[in-house]
Amino acid sequence: MTTHSIDGFDPGPLRNLARWKRAEYAFWLLPVAAYFALGEQLSLLSQIAITALFALSLDLVLGYAGIVSLGHAAFFGIGAYAAGLMAANGWNDPLAGLLGAALIAAAAGFITSFLVLRGSDLTRLMVTLGVALMLFELANKLTRITGGVDGLQGIEMKPLLGMFSFDLYGKTAYIYSVVVLFVLFWIARRIVHSPFGLSLRGIRLNVQRMPALGAPVNARLVGAYTLGAAYAGIAGALLTQTTQFVSIDVLSFSRSAELLLILVLGGTGSLYGALIGTIVFMTAHHLLSGINPQYWQFWLGMLLVLVVLFARDGVMGGLRALGKRLPGAVK
Amino acid sequence: MTVVFDGIASGLLLFLISVGLSVTLGLMNFVNLAHGSFAMLGGYVCVVLLNRHGVPFLAALPIVTAASALAGVVLERTLYRRLYGASHLDQVLFSIGLVFMSISIAHFFFGAQQQPLQLPPMLSGQFNLPGVDVGVYRLFLIVVGVTIAVALQWMIAGTRFGAELRASVDNPRTARGLGIDVERVFVLTFALGSGLAGLGGALGVEMLGLDPEFPVKYIVYFLIVVAVGGSGNIKGSLYASLIIGICDVAGKYYIPQVGAFVIYAVMVVTLIFRPQGLFGRSAAK
Amino acid sequence: MTHALQTSRLVKRFGGFVATSDVTLNVAAGARHALIGPNGAGKTTLINLLTGFLEPTEGTVILKGDDVTRLSQHQRVKRGLARTFQINRLFADMTVLESVTLAVCERRGIGARWWNPVGSHVEAIDEAAALLQQLRLIDVAHHLTKSLAYGRQRLIEIALALAAKPSVLLLDEPAAGVPTSESRELFETIAQLPREVTILLIEHDMDLVFRFADRISVLVGGALVAEDTPDMIARDKRVKEVYLGEALHG
Numbered sequence: 001m002t003t004h005s006i007d008g009f010d011p012g013p014l015r016n017l018a019r020w021k022r023a024e025y026a027f028w029l030l031p032v033a034a035y036f037a038l039g040e041q042l043s044l045l046s047q048i049a050i051t052a053l054f055a056l057s058l059d060l061v062l063g064y065a066g067i068v069s070l071g072h073a074a075f076f077g078i079g080a081y082a083a084g085l086m087a088a089n090g091w092n093d094p095l096a097g098l099l100g101a102a103l104i105a106a107a108a109g110f111i112t113s114f115l116v117l118r119g120s121d122l123t124r125l126m127v128t129l130g131v132a133l134m135l136f137e138l139a140n141k142l143t144r145i146t147g148g149v150d151g152l153q154g155i156e157m158k159p160l161l162g163m164f165s166f167d168l169y170g171k172t173a174y175i176y177s178v179v180v181l182f183v184l185f186w187i188a189r190r191i192v193h194s195p196f197g198l199s200l201r202g203i204r205l206n207v208q209r210m211p212a213l214g215a216p217v218n219a220r221l222v223g224a225y226t227l228g229a230a231y232a233g234i235a236g237a238l239l240t241q242t243t244q245f246v247s248i249d250v251l252s253f254s255r256s257a258e259l260l261l262i263l264v265l266g267g268t269g270s271l272y273g274a275l276i277g278t279i280v281f282m283t284a285h286h287l288l289s290g291i292n293p294q295y296w297q298f299w300l301g302m303l304l305v306l307v308v309l310f311a312r313d314g315v316m317g318g319l320r321a322l323g324k325r326l327p328g329a330v331k
Numbered sequence: 332m333t334v335v336f337d338g339i340a341s342g343l344l345l346f347l348i349s350v351g352l353s354v355t356l357g358l359m360n361f362v363n364l365a366h367g368s369f370a371m372l373g374g375y376v377c378v379v380l381l382n383r384h385g386v387p388f389l390a391a392l393p394i395v396t397a398a399s400a401l402a403g404v405v406l407e408r409t410l411y412r413r414l415y416g417a418s419h420l421d422q423v424l425f426s427i428g429l430v431f432m433s434i435s436i437a438h439f440f441f442g443a444q445q446q447p448l449q450l451p452p453m454l455s456g457q458f459n460l461p462g463v464d465v466g467v468y469r470l471f472l473i474v475v476g477v478t479i480a481v482a483l484q485w486m487i488a489g490t491r492f493g494a495e496l497r498a499s500v501d502n503p504r505t506a507r508g509l510g511i512d513v514e515r516v517f518v519l520t521f522a523l524g525s526g527l528a529g530l531g532g533a534l535g536v537e538m539l540g541l542d543p544e545f546p547v548k549y550i551v552y553f554l555i556v557v558a559v560g561g562s563g564n565i566k567g568s569l570y571a572s573l574i575i576g577i578c579d580v581a582g583k584y585y586i587p588q589v590g591a592f593v594i595y596a597v598m599v600v601t602l603i604f605r606p607q608g609l610f611g612r613s614a615a616k
Numbered sequence: 617m618t619h620a621l622q623t624s625r626l627v628k629r630f631g632g633f634v635a636t637s638d639v640t641l642n643v644a645a646g647a648r649h650a651l652i653g654p655n656g657a658g659k660t661t662l663i664n665l666l667t668g669f670l671e672p673t674e675g676t677v678i679l680k681g682d683d684v685t686r687l688s689q690h691q692r693v694k695r696g697l698a699r700t701f702q703i704n705r706l707f708a709d710m711t712v713l714e715s716v717t718l719a720v721c722e723r724r725g726i727g728a729r730w731w732n733p734v735g736s737h738v739e740a741i742d743e744a745a746a747l748l749q750q751l752r753l754i755d756v757a758h759h760l761t762k763s764l765a766y767g768r769q770r771l772i773e774i775a776l777a778l779a780a781k782p783s784v785l786l787l788d789e790p791a792a793g794v795p796t797s798e799s800r801e802l803f804e805t806i807a808q809l810p811r812e813v814t815i816l817l818i819e820h821d822m823d824l825v826f827r828f829a830d831r832i833s834v835l836v837g838g839a840l841v842a843e844d845t846p847d848m849i850a851r852d853k854r855v856k857e858v859y860l861g862e863a864l865h866g
Contacts, residue, residue, distance in 0.1 A: 306429025
């Protein structure tokens with residue numbers, strides 16, 4: 001079969017789909033450049049990297065698997081508290097913390113996926129929202145464990161790999177966050193280009209066709225949801241470890257809503273959309289709240305309305321349209 | 332008994348606010364998370380009328396209702412109708428955007444604090460019956476709520492508009508085929524829903540409080556009513572509101588440490604076992 | 617004669633409405649079996665019961681001798697039962713090759729592999745390309761599905777079903793909406809499928825049915841009223857009354 005070739009047919013475009021493109025290499029030089037150019041803003045930059053990872057996790061769930069979630073912060077929060085509680089109880093190794101948070105969040109994602117996947121879009125919205133709110137209430141009431149509204153304090157981390165301690169300037173925190181983001185991005189990129197990723201696209205594009213191809217749709221979605229939850233958990237854990245604090249905010253509704261905005265702003269289903277959306281959003285947040293912190297939310301709302309009405313494909317959609325005109329650009 | 336009485340009052344309040352959400356969801360399949368913003372608008376209009384212009388409470392209520400209904404019509408005509416065919420995700424994002432904007436606007440004009448509302452003396456105080464402490468204002472809420480529920484039921488069951496509404500909810504395409512102007516039905520329903528939400532918001536200042544976070548704080552309650560009552564189902568919304576009102580008041584009274592947890596759990600469990608709502612029509616045709 | 621697909625006393629009720637009434641259908645292995653009937657006779661409902669999209673109220677579905685009534689759709693596909701849809705159910709934003717490669721990957725049981733890129737599963741891509749060649753779609757392999765003309769999209773419907781290497785293929789009005797000239801071509805393609813593939817066809821165009829099928833079942837009001845060779849069906853008085861008369865003159 002492999003030697004059999006068809007006249008005038010080149011399978012190249014599909015074979016090479018997963019190859020890294022030049023624009024992608026260029027993109028990943030950004031965090032390196034930012035480290036040198038914006039040395040005083042490292043804590044903001046770490047926040048961006050962490051939020052980007054969180055947005056990436058939602059992109060896996062929403063952009064690829066097509067599962068609408070209004071409560072993705074649930075897994076971010078679980079990861080954040082898991083890492084915080086581990087550290088507060090003497091498990092201070094950062095990487096072990098990430099792993100623990102990922103496993104716990106993945107378990108939560110796996111279990112709740114069965115609730116979420118039962119219904120239509122609307123039911124999914126409400127179930128994900130309901131689950132997240134229940135967790136928020138839980139964290140709010142279990143003051144002895146979570147610190148309630150005061151947050152979880154007294155988190156101390158061991159040096160990373162036993163060598164790099166978390167310094168006051170946030171250098172270690174930034175490099176740590178970016179490296180974790182990059183590694184997880186690289187893994188996610190492999191996954192979305194694999195047959196599993198292709199089947200997720202298939203489910204999103206035409207869910208009724210998939211069983212007719214012999215694909216167990218629910219099993220695939222459970223896998224994607226669990227993966228997304230694990231990613232979100234790692235993002236939460238990173239936030240805890242780099243800020244050494246867990247606020248109950250990690251579970252809040254507005255965190256889930258903001259995340260949706262970030263992803264839609266960047267463009268769903270392209271991985272890079274999640275990253276670019278985060279950069280645009282966080283930068284805008286930083287600048288606008290510098291001018292007028294109280295009314296940031298107004299501009300945020302306005303942006304949401306405008307994006308939905310006029311720019312549904314987000315930044316990536318715009319770039320793609322641009323790329324069609326400029327050969328060799330981002331695809 | 333007092334708990335049940337208070338629960339009924341807060342349930343009816345919930346019904347007033349959420350019935351519009353349920354109907355718009357059932358009618359146009361539109362997920363309007365910004366529904367609570369209309370209730371908040373009603374609350375603020377009421378507070379302004381009372382505290383700054385000295386309008387009596389009872390006279391303010393119709394004005395409040397009209398103002399919210401008007402806001403509903405304007406937004407429906409300019410923004411909402413563009414998204415009727417859109418995915419639920421788009422509708423959710425869009426309405427969350429509106430919620431954020433409304434929160435900021437409320438913040439800008441009124442600040443973050445709770446708004447005080449002085450009830451007229453004839454509506455405050457309470458009297459005691461054997462076994463029940465009857466708050467006068469709660470009794471008033473029950474009277475208003477029941478009156479409106481009965482009026483709505485009459486309108487749905489007994490008027491031409493009600494018949495058109497039912498037909499449109501059942502099957503918009505067929506309704507259109509029968510010559511019903513579904514668009515008009517929807518504008519009117521949207522106006523009615525927002526108006527009632529505004530009225531509920533105004534009546535609720537006393538019980539629910541009023542601050543810029545109102546639309547987010549209570550959106551879950553409204554969604555729960557829809558989830559439990561079944562979308563587009565007015566009677567279902569009423570029963571669901573009453574159940575939730577009573578559960579909520581009882582829960583907070585007897586087991587305050589659990590808080591709102593019970594209500595969220597009720598919603599999730601309902602959605603899992605009866606996605607069409609407890610009172611929704613069964614899925615079989 | 618062995619049977620590829622059978623139903624036994626199959627019943628489907630929606631509330632009070634009986635969509636499928638006591639249907640016992642036998643499709644012989646290797647047959648070119650057509651299922652005809654007036655609009656609303658319940659043909660698509662029957663297909664949906666066969667594939668597991670719907671669950672029957674009563675009765676059983678037997679695939680190659682095994683009771684598959686309780687199996688889900690994808691499990692039946694794994695056992696060799698594939699279908700096309702009356703209304704296109706394609707992956708609009710995928711290229712033609714991607715769509716068919718996806719289908720091939722699912723059949724090969726590698727649909728859940730999550731590490732190596734699709735592009736490295738060379739055999740799957742080659743198999744998909746060969747299928748496209750067979751259906752004369754190879755020239756548009758890298759085009760987006762949604763950019764193709766309707767007639768070619770109907771061919772992708774068939775390609776996706778064939779990628780499952782079915783032993784039984786259910787074709788639900790494969791030529792629906794396709795201009796007559798193209799539908800002849802489409803049926804030629806279908807007729808060239810190997811004889812090991814049993815075909816159950818739903819089709820409105822009687823010309824096509826009588827030329828293609830070696831066995832015809834007639835469904836009216838959810839019940840089978842006749843089953844025979846095309847010649848006998850053409851002569852059957854009841855069939856003429858309930859169906860052919862209406863189709864030919866109405």
